[in-house]
Amino acid sequence: MFTTVCQQVFSKSITDYHVKDDVYTHLQNPYEKASIEHLLYAKNWIDTVQWHLEDIIRDPNIDPVEALKIKRWIDRSNQERTDMVEYIDSYFLEQYKGVTPAANATINTESPAWAVDRLSILALKIYHMEEEAQRSDATAAHRAACQQKLEVLLTQRADLCGAIEALLADIAAGTKYMKVYKQMKMYNDPSLNPVLYAGNK
Structure with missing residues (x-):
């Protein structure tokens, strides 16, 4: 099943990242470039790095200059994440291009790749909640609470x-059909973000 492949690839990406557990680790995608596994690994790697950037930026003692640098990195990462979702949806569009939707076919609330995006984030939640449930320096109450959350x-x-x-x-x-809308993120676009285009006048 497709989701079994997703879980295997996401697990490998997360495990590979935590070998060094460093946001500056260079991505080394082990899958063939033309494969869906390549896209899934790259997608989850982006999510994994961003997960840890979000941890870093919440340090109450972080240097403000460093915090701004991390925030801009997160902004770039969000754009890369969106781009990767669109690449994955392109894969699905190609997969099902020969299917003629039925006259009464309906559209889903989200595209397949956005559902896969949620599955990627969920893989990270499970990995880190499992860590918390097994933390030797935490209280038994903390571990038990995290184990309950892990089961959910x-x-x-x-x-x-x-x-x-x-x-x-x-x-x-x-019986369902795909319609992919290109994401129209405005905050990175100098022509759409008022703060950016005001500075260009």
Whole structure:
């Protein structure tokens, strides 16, 4: 199943990142460039680095200059994440280009790749909640609370995987169809962000 592949690739990406556990680690994608695994690994690597950037920027003692540098890095990362989702949706569009939707076919609330995006973030939540549930320096109460949260996350992952597989099956059968809207992020665009275009006058 497609979501099984996703989980395997996301797990590898997260494990590979934590070998050094450093946001400056260079990405070394182990999958063939033309493969969906390559896209999934790159997508999750972006999410994993951003997860740790979000941790760093919340340090109450962080130097303000460093905080601004990290914030701009996060902004770039958000754009890269959106771009990667669109690449993954392009893969699905190619996969199902030969399917003629039924006359009564409906559109889903989100594209397959945005659901995969949520699955990638969920993989990170599960990894880090599992760490917390096993923390030797934490209290038993903390570990127990984190174990309960972990069980909820695992259920959420199973539900999301089921929903993604059902959506892909519906698209393949023509009962649902894809429509991909290019994300129109405004804050990075000098022509759309008022703060940026005001400075160009």
